[in-house]
Amino acid sequence: MIMRKLLYIALGMMLLSATSCKTDEIDRWNSRGFVWFTYRNNDFTFRTRPEVGEGESTLVAIPFKAATKVSDKDRVVEVEVSRKPLDSRTLFEIQKPVTFRANHLVDTMFVKVTNSAHLAEVHDTISFRILPSEDFDLGLEDNLETNLCLFNGFAKPKWWDANCDYYLGYFTQLKMEVYFAVTGGDEAPYDDEGWGGNKRRFISYQLTEYVTKNDVRYPDTDPDAPGQQPQFANKKY
DSSP, X not given: OHHHHHHHHHHHHHHHHXXXXXXXXXXXXXXXXXXXXXOSEEEEOGGGOTTSOTXXXXXXXXXXXXXXXXXXXXXXXXXXXXXXXXXXXXXXXXOSSOEEOTTOXXXXXXXXXXXXXXXXXXXXEEEEEEEOOSSOEEOOGGGSEEEEEEOSSOOOOTTOSHHHHHHHOSOOHHHXXXXXXXXXXXXXXXXXXXXXXXXXXHHHHHHHHHHHHHTOOOOTTOSSSTTOOOOOSTTOO
């Protein structure tokens, strides 16, 4: 009988503790909320901002979100630099305060970065971490830190696969530069018709015409096609 009473008391205490924890979480959600970064990695290249010349700066948007009640006032998200760039020539500045605007459930941190020549050769990374603040508690643990990855080159698009190698040749930085110059972006060169459709044929024609008209060539030191024009053809450089 005594053991049964002790068991009931223990179970009761466990239930009260669990209820208390849930209540605490709800109270924190109502009064403060939890905040975290949307992505763990944010890639940026000045090649996508040709209007920003060498030595000039622009803002990179890094999104974050929160689990909280909508507020009618702005709130501050505290952010620290958890990893500085490895190269001292990589210049950046968090635009503070990092503000979670009124009536928003998602928002953006802005980081000013400077276009520097060394980023054409150097991949550099800056990491940021969210800290507890007067307005927010820490949200998803895996997303409390985010990386800003800088390199003045083009990332290989997901659509540039083995099929693309067949139709447009191998991926290179120079080819992607031509692609941006002709199309204004990096959207896939096909539509519902697929790789054999008219859109891909037209873009392929435009790419070749641009290369010929502007006499675009790889540098003489290029290991694959020294001094040659890029070819948008079956498995060509």
